[in-house]
Amino acid sequence: MTISVLLADDQHLVRAGFRSLLRRGRDITVVGEASTGDEAVRAARTLRPDVILMDIRMPGMDGITATRQILGFHPAKIIILTTFETDEYVFAALAAGASGFLTKEIDPDGLRNAVRVVAAGDALLSPSVTRRVVGEFAHRPVAAAASPGGDRLAVLTEREREVVRLVATGLSNDDIARELVISPLTAKTHVTRAIAKLGVRDRVQLVIVAFQDGLVGN
Known part of the structure; x- marks a missing residue:
């Protein structure tokens, strides 16, 4: 099965680099690109990609808002891209429904593997990075089904x-x-x-x- 990917980042060189790296995976196809959150939403509606690599900070609509809107009409797996591991916006991205996040310094094999992991239905939970984010995020509200007894x-x-x-x-x-x-x-x-x-x-x-x-x- 081929995994279709949409790239959303306001930097052309970043998109070009990711596109080149992903195309080396025979099971991964880059089906589109977007430079703003609005473009990402429109592209997702048209292309219906399996996975979206979403930058947080983009002109106009940011990646968090775009993530929330996209997941409202299409069950894509969205990986948030961030420059810094401690980016505060990552917390909001997880709340919006993102399946995990990556720093832009990720190596080629790691990038391709990340796409495969979320496409398979798993989430990116790196012990060294994501666990710290989730640990902090655990103190914040999350939509979950509570049992009648409260546990x-x-x-x-x-x-x-x-x-x-x-x-x-x-x-x-x-x-x-x-x-x-x-x-x-x-x-x-x-x-x-x-x-x-x-x-x-x-x-x-x-x-x-x-x-x-x-x-x-x-």
């Missing part, structure tokens, strides 16, 4: 709670499988069920719930 995690089995805890520490499905001595497919199944039971969008939101409900410490 959202009560709907999970003991094994699912353990898997969610490991996800929140930044482990991948393969890492979780090794930790719990189960198959990667079983680990993925537990993650998928936890996401469904908690009524959250993806792994990022799953981690936020884990922090908010005290399953892991900040």
